[in-house]
Amino acid sequence: MGFVERLRDAIGAKYVLTGDDMAGYDSDWTGKYRFRPLAVARPASTAEVAAVMRAASEAGVGVVPMAGNTGLMGGTHAEGKLALSLERMNAIRAIRPGARIAIVEAGVVLSQLHEAAEAEGLVFPLTFGAKGSARIGGVLGTNAGGSNVLRYGNTRALCLGIEVVLPSGEVLDTMSELLKDNSGYDLRDLFIGSEGTLGVVTAAVLRLHPKPAAYATGMVAVPDLAGGLDLLNRLQRATGGAVEAFEYMPGHYIDAHLAHDKSARPPFEERHEHNIMVEVGATAPRDATPDEAGEVPIVAHLEGVLGEMIEAGRVLDAVVARSEAQRREIWARREAAAELTFAAGPAIIADVSVPLDRVSDFLDRGYAEVSARDPGARFFVVSHLGDGNVHFTVNPSQDTDKLYDAVMEIVEDIVADLGGSFSAEHGIGLGKRASMARRKDKVALGVMRAIKDALDPQGIMNPGKVLP
Amino acid sequence: MGFVERLRDAIGAKYVLTGDDMAGYDSDWTGKYRFRPLAVARPASTAEVAAVMRAASEAGVGVVPMAGNTGLMGGTHAEGKLALSLERMNAIRAIRPGARIAIVEAGVVLSQLHEAAEAEGLVFPLTFGAKGSARIGGVLGTNAGGSNVLRYGNTRALCLGIEVVLPSGEVLDTMSELLKDNSGYDLRDLFIGSEGTLGVVTAAVLRLHPKPAAYATGMVAVPDLAGGLDLLNRLQRATGGAVEAFEYMPGHYIDAHLAHDKSARPPFEERHEHNIMVEVGATAPRDATPDEAGEVPIVAHLEGVLGEMIEAGRVLDAVVARSEAQRREIWARREAAAELTFAAGPAIIADVSVPLDRVSDFLDRGYAEVSARDPGARFFVVSHLGDGNVHFTVNPSQDTDKLYDAVMEIVEDIVADLGGSFSAEHGIGLGKRASMARRKDKVALGVMRAIKDALDPQGIMNPGKVLP
Structure with missing residues (x-):
């Protein structure tokens, strides 16, 4: 039985898409990254995700997890791979107001969780522009940040437990709701933010907070x-x-x-x-x-x-x-920031962070040094100033692709000089792999590579992402 | 040149102890775990720790990091191994009140950091009974909790960046002070709480909070x-x-x-x-x-x-x-809790956590079911009730060693039944390896073992701890 046949057998033929039926799964939402998957699988349960991963593992096929597909770094680029959509795993399994937790599946849309929490007088405080389309799987996969990190922390700070399907199809269950649990290595925070390169996050226990009165x-x-x-x-x-x-x-x-x-x-x-x-x-x-x-x-x-x-x-x-x-x-x-960012035409988007008191220095130098390279460049900037995160977008006057690396390197030089990070909240995906190679501590890269090889020895989880 | 000679060469002869000079490094503070190290190394800098690790790695000698040595689970047991004491790395490198951070070395005593922060009108809010002897290296190694987790989180929530010497002697530098940094896998939280089994944490950037007025x-x-x-x-x-x-x-x-x-x-x-x-x-x-x-x-x-x-x-x-x-x-x-715990004679200490609204059930069942096994048992209980963490100590009327496993299994059964964890804040060390084998999700154990093998292929970092 071929790979696609096996998928159909495992999750039902109508939930395995090929050919023209894959329209809508062949691009990220910005349209910058276009690709043609081998097939699209739309499992409805953790068991079905596990069956898909067992099939992929046996066939040696690369798998790209896809939730809301609203990322900006090409993390869902799935050329010739299996696109594994989590949209059908969209149940809010429970909201427990007394314990202030929500147990949700990876396909839940962020604003759907916002509404469910508000109905109980609580908030899930993580929020950003794409909240009406972004799904929890992507929020966890990228350790999403947004506008309320200052008070409530990023995704890691709001997650108590996760369920992950490993490349082998085994299911890792750390769906704890405990505030203290020192039983071995912190696997939860390792999978959060790994952008689907270590496994498929299928569900999570999330913290809710009292809704401000x-x-x-x-x-x-x-x-x-x-x-x-x-x-x-x-x-x-x-x-x-x-x-x-x-x-x-x-x-x-x-x-x-x-x-x-x-x-x-x-x-x-x-x-x-x-x-x-x-x-x-x-x-x-x-x-x-x-x-x-x-x-x-x-x-x-x-x-x-x-x-x-x-x-x-x-x-x-x-x-x-x-x-x-x-x-x-x-x-x-x-x-409106995301919409405005793309309205101005071809853009080079740098999502960076620096210590709070250095944002001003960063902007002054960024404007000046990029303008020196391309005097006709226009800028579009918006910043989560309270946490030091700057979205620094350049609309070059010349060919964007040609200038991309030069502008990025200028920005990264300034950031490195100011003790910042070349990637604040959008993650690495495909778009920042070159930056990872250039800027990340070499020892850290070696440790990440060792972990990747240990947990995904076949290299089938979101191949080619995050690690250079 | 032999191993001990190489150490003397690397960090100075007077800082490498052997034989009777090792008194004070041959037991944990409770006296429960007694051991005789191969030698004790007391490096004064990250570079010296790296030199020690290179020597150990080449000689294939096991290394046990030791900071304040106040743990309760035998994490510093160093029989026949090199005890690597971090006491001399005790500098508070900087307190930056504007940024609300402290940059500290692993040998800093917790109460020393408390005082330094208070002098600036700030607090490092993590605290527990042993604060006058516990050192930051152990706080990080065990992801320590204590009494203020309810408001400020545990050690992970209070740490922005760490410096780690790997088994090979390479230095991993993630000494970031950023609130947002999504540049690859979360290595910081992996090393925090790994009890020295993946590397030696030598320094950290810690968050300070405003001192309540x-x-x-x-x-x-x-x-x-x-x-x-x-x-x-x-x-x-x-x-x-x-x-x-x-x-x-x-x-x-x-x-x-x-x-x-x-x-x-x-x-x-x-x-x-x-x-x-x-x-x-x-x-x-x-x-x-x-x-x-x-x-x-x-x-x-x-x-x-x-x-x-x-x-x-x-x-x-x-x-x-x-x-x-x-x-x-x-x-x-x-x-006085720790002192009182040990004053009552031989004790079986279970450090567990359950959801907040189940602490009462846990205690009722714990008292009843342990008494059914040993009708003469006495109990000593204290609980961080605000975070669901219970220190449940049993003073058996019969031989403690004989009853240890039976009592632990009774407690673990109840905890598992109530959705809790068999290890809340004390970690695993030697003392809870059997519990790890019995209770931890098997897939999680497999992932931990794969990470351990990938990062410490020779198995020289705190051998025999944490993983069963």
Whole structure:
């Protein structure tokens, strides 16, 4: 029996796609990476994933796990490989509000989990622009970050246990919900962020947090990024560390947003060069319950800090949302980032991180040094300033492919100089393998390669990704 | 040149001990594990550790890393091996208050780091009884937990980067201070908690937190553990998640403490069966600044919740510290745990975790089922109730060695039944290898073994520990 026949036998013929039926599984969502899989398998259960992996292992066929397929680094590129789609494993197996956990399968869409948690007065705080399409399998596979890492951590910090199908088809079960479990090596965090190169994550136990009873959300214009950090530190002190999001948008971001979305309104009457979206979440009733005047304390905290800083000339302008609609408008501006990034045409996207107090240096040098190489280059920047993560996008005036490596190397040189990382939250996939080869500690690369060879000796798990 | 000669050459003759000079390196602190190393090496730098590892690797000699040597599971047992002491690598390389990080070497004593952080108005929140002797290398090696995990997480959550000398002598440098870094597999969390079986951790970048500006600390007597969890949940709601410690001490714990320490005072006028130590930390000025009446809001929060619960019969008695001295007295009672555990004679210590709402079931069944096996057994229990971690100690009436496996299996059966772990925070070492063989997911054990073989092909790193 041939490989495809065996797959049909294992999971049902209608769930194994070949030829033209594979449309929709032949590209990432940006369209940058195009490929033609050998076949697409759409298993519905862990047992079926295991059967698929046993078949692939016996046939020596490469397998590319695919969940929401919203990654930016080509991690799902599956030319001549089996694309293993986890879309049908989309059950939220349980939400246990008392224990503040959700048990979910890899195909659950991120916003579906958000809604299920909110229905219980809880939040799964990880969020980013693609939340309506991204699925938990990809969130785990890439150790996704996003806008709320500052308060809640990245995916690893929000995951208590996982279930993984190994290349051999064996099922690793660490679906623990424990806060303390020192029974051997930390396999969970090894598989999280390994981008499907070590196994297929099929389910997870995720942590939920209490939904803040009130938010204070605003847009703030500052004279420079040092002013932005000053604002962050003052707000953290005033609220006891309740800042949920702290997002930087330079003037050109606001311009691009207004040009792209005709219904959008500018955040301020005047145009400012340095704009920050801030959100603080009140979890204690004391900070969330309106006073006699109807003022919500957490909003008053934010306004108090902003007032002081306006007085001192450290804040140029500020608006604070007075309704959920106004809060939504502020978030929509930030969440347009991915769309705006690709609207400007061929782009070189560097997703990097540096220590918080070096973001300003990074941008100054990035603009100057890339412009020296391509004087006609335009820039599109947005930053999770609260965690030091900068999405630095260059639209070259010349052929993008020709300039790609040169621009990346310029950016990576600056990042290395500032003690940062060439990959903050998008992962490596195909797109950053050259950067891995150039920049990653050589000893670390050797250890990663040894682990890969030990856990996937045939090299069938997402071949050619992550490791150079 | 022989192996010991090579060591002398590499790090200086006076720092290589043999024969009777090895006194102090021939036992763990409990005295349960006694051994005679081949030699003791005391390198002073990462380069010297690397030289020691190169020599050991070439000679095929087993190496046992040793920091504070305060572990409970025999992780430093070094019979016929080289004991590699990290005591001389005891520099706090930097404290950077703005970035809230500490860069420390593996030989730094935990309480030394506590003091250095406090001097900057910050805390390194990980703490446990042995803090005056435990060193960072062991904290990292065992992924130590302790009393403040509830709010701040365990060691992994407090570490941003590590430096590791591999068995070959190569140095792995991931001394990052970044909050987002998705550049390949998570090697940091793999080495943390691997108990020296994959490499020697020599330094780390650790996260510091703002020191709470005020604490509310109390002792509370509840009618049952369900009442305790009710108290925890109400306090978390009232304070927005500011509970730092939530520690359970049954009546027999209080009795043992009073018997052992003649200067100790009972927490309440009456003896109660279920006693909880609680501490809440105020990080926002709003919760820490005394009002006109001199009342500190965070203390008022705690007293308010306790008042409601006394009214409802859910709390039987409560005292709240009114001074730092009273706070210290409460903490001293809890920190006597290790001493009290060993004061009662030969003991079988089970360090386990279960979901929070199952601690009560665990204890009921544990007392009953162990008593059925040994009717004369006495129990000594203390629990980090806020994170589900129970230290369940049995003092058998019969020969401890004979009963050890039987008691452990009884406890492990109950834990498995309740969805818990047979190892919460003490690790595996030598003492729990049999439990690992019996209880750990077989596929997980296979993956761990593959990683061990890949990273330490000669098997020289802490041989015979962790993996069965």
